[in-house]
Amino acid sequence: MATVTVEVNGRPYAVGCADGQEERVRILAKQFDNQVRQVAGDVGHVGDLRLFLMSALILADELHEARLNVGKAGHSSATVPAAASTDGVAEALNAVAARIEKIAQNL
Numbered sequence: 001m002a003t004v005t006v007e008v009n010g011r012p013y014a015v016g017c018a019d020g021q022e023e024r025v026r027i028l029a030k031q032f033d034n035q036v037r038q039v040a041g042d043v044g045h046v047g048d049l050r051l052f053l054m055s056a057l058i059l060a061d062e063l064h065e066a067r068l069n070v071g072k073a074g075h076s077s078a079t080v081p082a083a084a085s086t087d088g089v090a091e092a093l094n095a096v097a098a099r100i101e102k103i104a105q106n107l
Helices: 022-043 048-073 080-106
Strands: 002-008 011-017
Touching: 002 022, 011 022, 022 048
Parallel strands: none
Antiparallel strands: 002 011
């Protein structure tokens, strides 16, 4: 198992991932960081835990909508890769959620 250090909202976080998935985790973390920064711009400084939670909920909502759209479009060969790619996002969100839980325990 590999460990990648990513930056979210200006803070470094060590994230475990499968060997060979380091770049994917970096890309997903960058997307999450963009979402966190957008939420921070909208609501101000409410603490990292709340920013992360709000951002995760927004991304989970987007994922849910994407899955609904894939379901409505059917399972043609053109839509299957899109559905498969959501697994990586869900996996990354799970990793972030685990990290948030660890942070919350230390507060």
